[in-house]
Amino acid sequence: MYDTIIIGAGLSGLAAGIRLAYYERPVCIVEKHTTIGGLNSFYRLRKRDHDVGLHAVTNYAKPGTKTGPLSKLLRQLRLRWEDFDLTPQCGSSVAFPGVTLRFTNEFALFEQQVAEHFPSQIDGFRRLVAQIQQHDELNLANRESSAREIVSRAITDPLLVDMIFCPLMFYGSPTAHDMDFTQFVIMFKAIFLEGFARPHEGVRLIMRKVVQQYRKFGGELRLRSGVKRILSNNGKVSGVELESGETLEAKHVVSSAGSAETMRLCDIAPPEQEPYQPGAISFVETIFSLDCMPLDLGHNETIIFYNDNERFVYDAPAEPIDLRSGIICSPNNFQYATPLDEGRVRITALANPNYWMNLPQDEYIAEKDAWTKRIVESALRFMPDFRSHVIDTDAFTPRTITKFTSHLNGAVYGAPHKIRTGTTHLENLFLCGTDQGFLGIIGSMLSGITIANLHLLKAPSSN
Amino acid sequence: MNTDQIRQVIMKILSRIAPDNDLTGLKDEVPFREQMELDSMDFLDIVMELRKLYRVQIPEEDYGFLSTMASTVQYLIPKLQTATA
Numbered sequence: 001m002y003d004t005i006i007i008g009a010g011l012s013g014l015a016a017g018i019r020l021a022y023y024e025r026p027v028c029i030v031e032k033h034t035t036i037g038g039l040n041s042f043y044r045l046r047k048r049d050h051d052v053g054l055h056a057v058t059n060y061a062k063p064g065t066k067t068g069p070l071s072k073l074l075r076q077l078r079l080r081w082e083d084f085d086l087t088p089q090c091g092s093s094v095a096f097p098g099v100t101l102r103f104t105n106e107f108a109l110f111e112q113q114v115a116e117h118f119p120s121q122i123d124g125f126r127r128l129v130a131q132i133q134q135h136d137e138l139n140l141a142n143r144e145s146s147a148r149e150i151v152s153r154a155i156t157d158p159l160l161v162d163m164i165f166c167p168l169m170f171y172g173s174p175t176a177h178d179m180d181f182t183q184f185v186i187m188f189k190a191i192f193l194e195g196f197a198r199p200h201e202g203v204r205l206i207m208r209k210v211v212q213q214y215r216k217f218g219g220e221l222r223l224r225s226g227v228k229r230i231l232s233n234n235g236k237v238s239g240v241e242l243e244s245g246e247t248l249e250a251k252h253v254v255s256s257a258g259s260a261e262t263m264r265l266c267d268i269a270p271p272e273q274e275p276y277q278p279g280a281i282s283f284v285e286t287i288f289s290l291d292c293m294p295l296d297l298g299h300n301e302t303i304i305f306y307n308d309n310e311r312f313v314y315d316a317p318a319e320p321i322d323l324r325s326g327i328i329c330s331p332n333n334f335q336y337a338t339p340l341d342e343g344r345v346r347i348t349a350l351a352n353p354n355y356w357m358n359l360p361q362d363e364y365i366a367e368k369d370a371w372t373k374r375i376v377e378s379a380l381r382f383m384p385d386f387r388s389h390v391i392d393t394d395a396f397t398p399r400t401i402t403k404f405t406s407h408l409n410g411a412v413y414g415a416p417h418k419i420r421t422g423t424t425h426l427e428n429l430f431l432c433g434t435d436q437g438f439l440g441i442i443g444s445m446l447s448g449i450t451i452a453n454l455h456l457l458k459a460p461s462s463n
Numbered sequence: 464m465n466t467d468q469i470r471q472v473i474m475k476i477l478s479r480i481a482p483d484n485d486l487t488g489l490k491d492e493v494p495f496r497e498q499m500e501l502d503s504m505d506f507l508d509i510v511m512e513l514r515k516l517y518r519v520q521i522p523e524e525d526y527g528f529l530s531t532m533a534s535t536v537q538y539l540i541p542k543l544q545t546a547t548a
């Protein structure tokens with residue numbers, strides 16, 4: 001009998017697991033896939049190591065900083081600053097028709113860029129920043145409210161509004177067109193006020209440190225152990241049944257599989273009504289290995305968020321891929337002491353989940369290749385032409401994301417409505433991770449910590 | 464445990480949960496929150512560490528006693544009387 005079974009060995013599940021294991025709760029993480037990581041996993045293809053979900057770790061803070069999400073989670077997980085080897089970015093930008101706003105991990109640059117390109121808006125921008133700084137985004141009782149409405153009260157130029165929303169939506173909006181204000185604040189702080197960094201080794205280092213810590217404290221991890229059903233009677237969970245037919249008993253179950261996904265495991269017909277609607281925002285990610293460094297081609301930016309449509313549209317597109325906007329990321333362009341072995345460029349664009357989900361296998365491969373070419377062509381408006389230097393290409397789609405993480409629709413940021421308190425219709429079943437609402441690499445770990453603290457550790461252990 | 468030993472235990476816990484804080488100048492009468500930027504997650508950790516180390520149960524309504532070193536030690540004296548350091 002476990003104190004807690006955690007569904008999913010992604011960052012949120014592992015972080016929750018570390019907290020429980022550290023405080024000596026018998027805990028087991030069950031993961032469907034053959035490896036850990038979930039949305040933040042890694043793979044090897046044609047002798048090259050690739051990351052799934054890492055452009056940049058957000059929420060950067062200098063080692064030793066005492067406040068902010070990164071320092072909070074390192075303390076809670078008993079990790080040291082060195083463990084994640086976070087190296088700050090070189091500099092990023094938001095590139096729109098006629099205007100480019102640059103930013104680094106020093107917020108002053110972004111503010112100065114806004115003042116320079118939007119002089120009539122700078123007072124409103126400063127008011128907005130003050131409001132963002134005062135908002136307690138970690139308060140689980142915050143009500144949903146429209147960020148566009150609040151931002152538009154301070155900033156009247158729709159171009160600037162779109163340029164602020166663009167990176168925040170791309171890196172963390174489960175909803176189309178608008179964001180919940182709390183989610184907007186989380187992302188604004190994570191990207192503009194705190195900033196980007198990356199470990200030299202990429203995702204593998206973060207995952208390794210987290211899983212080592214979990215094991216060191218005595219946590220048990222079972223891979224290839226998909227949960228088929230969450231067992232319950234009289235409103236209480238008693239354990240889980242695995243796909244193998246084996247059952248495991250537990251006093252509590254925490255699921256990071258997603259809210260709609262978890263409800264399906266409870267034998268509850270997926271309710272049509274909110275709050276358990278799955279998300280529908282997903283992406284195609286293309287990865288190019290180069291025979292030179294991006295810098296050799298004159299490309300020195302860490303991340304470029306681009307859009308060349310008159311308005312920035314963030315939604316699941318009608319066509320297979322939305323070519324009007326996207327993200328260009330070069331993992332080489334961080335301030336490492338030694339360069340990475342190989343030049344890489346990653347380009348990401350919004351994708352239509354249904355289209356990619358339903359293609360027959362033979363067409364799927366051909367379509368992936370065709371659209372990869374189009375994505376590059378569209379990104380070349382914002383960066384040097386690197387096509388003659390490409391020595392290897394890979395791409396993954398919403399279909400890949402669903403296959404390896406079981407998130408419906410390949411939804412990277414989960415359901416549109418978050419269940420911030422993590423509670424469900426069953427008194428000892430809790431949600432953590434993406435659908436609790438703290439997302440991204442740092443956010444998902446904070447989510448696991450928050451749910452473990454609130455629902456499992458505060459309550460006196462009964463053993 | 465005597466008062467000094469209890470204080471040592473708290474110092475040890477604080478250095479575990481906030482390794483980047485210099486604890487040498489810690490003032491016993493001033494709230495931890497003001498001196499060390501502890502948040503509610505950290506206070507939960509003080510409680511949890513005490514439970515882990517000495518099986519002391521601290522109900523949530525008593526968390527207020529843990530605001531300064533002096534009040535924490537005072538609060539823990541009866542609870543840790545029979546414990547050995």
Ligand SMILES: Cc1cc2nc3c(=O)[nH]c(=O)nc-3n(C[C@H](O)[C@H](O)[C@H](O)COP(=O)(O)OP(=O)(O)OC[C@H]3O[C@@H](n4cnc5c(N)ncnc54)[C@H](O)[C@@H]3O)c2cc1C
Pocket residue numbers: 007008009010011012013030031032033036037038039040052053054055056057058225226227228256257261265283285401404405406407412432433434435439440441442444
């Ligand atoms: C392409 C891409 C790029 C990204 N880039 C960034 C970035 O640059 N910066 C950033 O901060 N974030 C980024 N993210 C987001 C970040 O990776 C995620 O927000 C974070 O990893 C979510 O963690 P999680 O624990 O909530 O969910 P998950 O990682 O999805 O964990 C859920 C786990 O549950 C498992 N599971 C599901 N169903 C079952 C079942 N029935 N039984 C057992 N196990 C099950 C899944 O296999 C999975 O491992 C990116 C994501 C993607 C996909």
